[in-house]
Amino acid sequence: VCSFSFLPAVLAPEISKLYTQDKKEDILELINISIIISICFGTTLTLLLGNYSQYLINFFISDKGNIRLYALEYLNHRIMAFPFIFLNSVIFSILRGMFDFKSAIKINIQSQLINLIIDPILMKKYGLKGVAIGSNIADVYCSLNYVNLFRKKKLISCKLNNFLRWSKKLFVKGFFVQVKNICNNLM
Numbered sequence: 001v002c003s004f005s006f007l008p009a010v011l012a013p014e015i016s017k018l019y020t021q022d023k024k025e026d027i028l029e030l031i032n033i034s035i036i037i038s039i040c041f042g043t044t045l046t047l048l049l050g051n052y053s054q055y056l057i058n059f060f061i062s063d064k065g066n067i068r069l070y071a072l073e074y075l076n077h078r079i080m081a082f083p084f085i086f087l088n089s090v091i092f093s094i095l096r097g098m099f100d101f102k103s104a105i106k107i108n109i110q111s112q113l114i115n116l117i118i119d120p121i122l123m124k125k126y127g128l129k130g131v132a133i134g135s136n137i138a139d140v141y142c143s144l145n146y147v148n149l150f151r152k153k154k155l156i157s158c159k160l161n162n163f164l165r166w167s168k169k170l171f172v173k174g175f176f177v178q179v180k181n182i183c184n185n186l187m
Contacts, residue, residue, distance in 0.1 A: 006174030007034055007041075007086075008093035014173075015097025031094055031155050033166045038090040042083030049079045070128050077132035084139040091146040094155075103149055111142035 011034055018027045049056065053075050061068040088108075095104035115138035122130030150156050 006177045007038055007170065008089045009177045010170055010173040011090060012093040012097040014170075015094055016099070019098050027098075028155060028157050029160060029162060030166055031150070032157055032160060033163055034090050034094065034170065035087065035156075036160075037167065037170065038086040039083050042086035045086075046079045046082045049075065049082075053079070074128050074132050077129050078135065081136035081139040084136075084143040088139060088142045088146060091143075091150065107142055107145045107149065110145065111138045114138045114141055 011030070015027060015030065018030065053072060057068055057072045057075065061071055088111075092104050092108065095101070115135055118137060119131055119134040122134040124130070126133065147156070
């Protein structure tokens, strides 16, 4: 999932630059565009993996092992949270760019505590599927709290005057981030 998510690496410095220049309207628009893009990416990835998870698992894990069935079961449940995972990652980077580390970390820690508590309970009751469900619940909780925080800070708006301009800028920068990451991995 992380390799598909270029937005956090691009967003934090962009938001930080706009924040220090006190460009509130640009920040608001960039935030909302980023949220839309992250949800679209997460949903698209969920749908693709939902339809092709068997092929993906078969590509990476041989047919001989029972682990393939466990991996498929886990993936099929875990992919339901991808839109939330992408959203959480983007919002965390936005808060980082606005130098609001306290709120970002507080919500993230709460989410991880929920995960820490419910994972063993659900694992005992449902096995590996329970671990995926527990993680999904924690991710949804995190997203809801981030969105609630953004609503309180009035950072959510339907006003998108420069959607194409900002989207293009994010994708171009994101492309170069992905190329850099691929080169680093090849090295």
